[in-house]
Amino acid sequence: MxxxxxxxxxxxxxASPLVLPAGIMGISSGSLARAANCGAGLLTTxxxxxxxxxxxxxxxxxxxxxGMINAMGLCNPGIKEGLEEVRDFKxxxxxxxxxxxFGTSPEEFYELASYVNKSKADFIELNLSCPNVLDEFxxxxxxxxxxVYKIVKSVKSVSERPVIAxxxxxxxxxxxxxxxxxxxxxxxxxxxxxxxxxxxxxIKLKRPVLANKFGGVSGPCLKxxxxxxxxxxxxxxxxPIIGMGGVISGKDVIEIKMAGATLAGIGAGVFYRGIxxxxxxxxxxxxxxxxxxxxxxxxVKRIK
Amino acid sequence: xxxxxxxxxxMDVIYENxxxxxxxxxxxxxxxxxxxxxxxxxxxxxxxxxxxxxxxxSFGVTMKIVGEFTxxxxxxxxxxxxxxxxxxxxxxxxxxxxxxxxxxxxxxxPPLFFxxxxxxERNNTVTAVTGFKTGxxxxxxxxxxxxxxxxVIMTDDGSLGARGTxxxxxxxxxxxxxxxxxxxxxxxIMLKKVMDASxxxxxxxLVERYMKCAIGICGQCAMxxxxxxxxxxxxxxxxxxxGLLSEFGAYRxxxxxAKEFFCGATH
Numbered sequence: 001m002x003x004x005x006x007x008x009x010x011x012x013x014x015a016s017p018l019v020l021p022a023g024i025m026g027i028s029s030g031s032l033a034r035a036a037n038c039g040a041g042l043l044t045t046x047x048x049x050x051x052x053x054x055x056x057x058x059x060x061x062x063x064x065x066x067g068m069i070n071a072m073g074l075c076n077p078g079i080k081e082g083l084e085e086v087r088d089f090k091x092x093x094x095x096x097x098x099x100x101x102f103g104t105s106p107e108e109f110y111e112l113a114s115y116v117n118k119s120k121a122d123f124i125e126l127n128l129s130c131p132n133v134l135d136e137f138x139x140x141x142x143x144x145x146x147x148v149y150k151i152v153k154s155v156k157s158v159s160e161r162p163v164i165a166x167x168x169x170x171x172x173x174x175x176x177x178x179x180x181x182x183x184x185x186x187x188x189x190x191x192x193x194x195x196x197x198x199x200x201x202x203i204k205l206k207r208p209v210l211a212n213k214f215g216g217v218s219g220p221c222l223k224x225x226x227x228x229x230x231x232x233x234x235x236x237x238x239x240p241i242i243g244m245g246g247v248i249s250g251k252d253v254i255e256i257k258m259a260g261a262t263l264a265g266i267g268a269g270v271f272y273r274g275i276x277x278x279x280x281x282x283x284x285x286x287x288x289x290x291x292x293x294x295x296x297x298x299x300v301k302r303i304k
Numbered sequence: 305x306x307x308x309x310x311x312x313x314x315m316d317v318i319y320e321n322x323x324x325x326x327x328x329x330x331x332x333x334x335x336x337x338x339x340x341x342x343x344x345x346x347x348x349x350x351x352x353x354x355x356x357x358x359x360x361x362s363f364g365v366t367m368k369i370v371g372e373f374t375x376x377x378x379x380x381x382x383x384x385x386x387x388x389x390x391x392x393x394x395x396x397x398x399x400x401x402x403x404x405x406x407x408x409x410x411x412x413x414p415p416l417f418f419x420x421x422x423x424x425e426r427n428n429t430v431t432a433v434t435g436f437k438t439g440x441x442x443x444x445x446x447x448x449x450x451x452x453x454x455x456v457i458m459t460d461d462g463s464l465g466a467r468g469t470x471x472x473x474x475x476x477x478x479x480x481x482x483x484x485x486x487x488x489x490x491x492x493i494m495l496k497k498v499m500d501a502s503x504x505x506x507x508x509x510l511v512e513r514y515m516k517c518a519i520g521i522c523g524q525c526a527m528x529x530x531x532x533x534x535x536x537x538x539x540x541x542x543x544x545x546x547g548l549l550s551e552f553g554a555y556r557x558x559x560x561x562a563k564e565f566f567c568g569a570t571h
Contacts, residue, residue, distance in 0.1 A: 024521055025521065025522070025523035027526065028526055028561065029528060030526055030528035030551070031531040058342075058350035058351065058515075059342070060517060072516065077561040077562035078560070081563075202346055204311040205385055207346040207347060208346070209346060209387070211346075211350070268521065270521045271520060274536075
């Protein structure tokens with residue numbers, strides 16, 4: 001990979017600014033390896049909970065003109081087995097890994113962080129914002145700055161890994177939430193999680209397309225929302241941001257960086273351009289840097 | 305890339321045997337043997353099913369009634385509608401003028417019937433072996449015969465055809481003739497044995513894994529250690545691809561993503 005793509009993030013030098021976000025591909029060591037070999041610089045596991053979860057019934061995805069909705073329902077084999085996958089991955093590949101974790105209280109997040117301490121994962125990401133388990137757990141934790149503060153604080157008191165807080169776009173003031181995470185000691189933010197949730201209806205069967213009825217909205221239509229929220233959050237926090245939401249091209253990566261992100265996640269893009277999207281986007285970034293006269297990706301800064 | 309989802313009326317329901325039904329849809333799709341669709345009533349679930357027939361104007365899928373969801377589907381009648389996504393995945397290679405051996409066990413047989421038709425269209429000579437637990441579970445026998453192929457039928461209990469396994473019949477055939485190509489679909493342990501017995505002959509098999517998104521993003525059906533996605537790069541895999549998969553024949557993953565190890569052979 002081109003040296004121009006190398007970028008520093010929380011003490012690590014990544015080979016590419018592209019991140020495999022939580023929930024995409026990352027259920028197994030093989031999947032993580034595939035994304036790394038395809039050119040992602042940082043890989044995130046599916047969100048791991050204390051106990052295994054089967055997730056929602058099928059259908060779990062549905063597409064529309066502007067993107068897709070999904071309601072996987074946080075399926076995962078549990079934190080113990082999930083971290084074994086990270087161990088198996090690390091036996092073969094050196095790329096850094098984020099362990100995404102999902103809990104319902106500061107105590108649960110504390111316990112999850114204790115597991116991550118004993119693992120090969122390099123970072124811990126707190127999924128505070130899944131929009132697809134409203135029936136089960138109510139409004140996502142990241143809707144309230146107090147919950148965000150308490151959970152991040154609780155995890156910071158135990159975690160030996162840098163802590164990343166994953167935020168929801170469905171809030172009145174992203175600045176307040178981002179500040180709460182930073183004030184509690186978060187080392188980075190990851191944003192945005194999928195929007196909504198939304199809903200799609202089959203007009204012939206007269207039923208919702210998803211078994212869960214509602215599902216988080218992702219894909220190209222998310223791009224303007226993501227850029228606006230990252231721009232706002234980065235105006236008031238100093239910690240780096242993993243930006244995601246509608247990133248499917250090298251140009252999108254430059255845009256999201258100019259909005260204030262340090263790294264860029266690619267999720268739904270794996271559907272739109274195939275698993276090779278990481279390679280393609282890396283190439284497009286280098287092309288842009290060359291044409292626009294940047295030495296490396298780190299030189300692309302937030303606009304005013 | 306655009307997702308291919310449509311809502312179709314079931315034109316016909318064919319009862320293959322007590323536990324197996326085929327839905328026929330009057331809808332033109334572009335598909336090759338080995339590919340699958342995701343079928344849902346948008347009420348009780350959604351599962352992948354191999355395409356068992358496909359011509360210019362219609363296609364069919366054949367399913368074994370094994371659980372709650374397929375049980376609900378078996379109550380559907382001509383005129384009822386279902387949601388279909390696909391076709392997805394890779395297809396079997398169709399050579400020209402070659403000698404082909406098809407081996408199928410249980411639910412693996414219907415997509416091979418679709419394959420047999422396409423092989424014959426291209427002037428290949430086809431020998432088919434199908435295996436079932438018992439005669440009442442046999443399927444596609446008449447369909448095969450319509451294409452001019454008389455399948456060798458094997459049953460575990462000898463209630464139909466010869467007593468024995470697909471492997472027994474395959475070994476007998478390989479003693480007498482050397483096909484140019486071997487195809488297999490069925491339980492994974494059977495697939496592994498077919499591959500092992502294929503003795504340097506090119507071989508393609510149809511692999512099954514739990515599926516969720518079927519569009520390559522959720523990782524549910526990815527196989528270790530290379531993260532091969534059965535819904536995109538599969539379900540048809542050749543020997544070289546299978547050789548890279550330590551997971552093949554060893555384990556699969558349940559809905560949570562936890563490993564489920566295979567125990568012993570069934571066919």
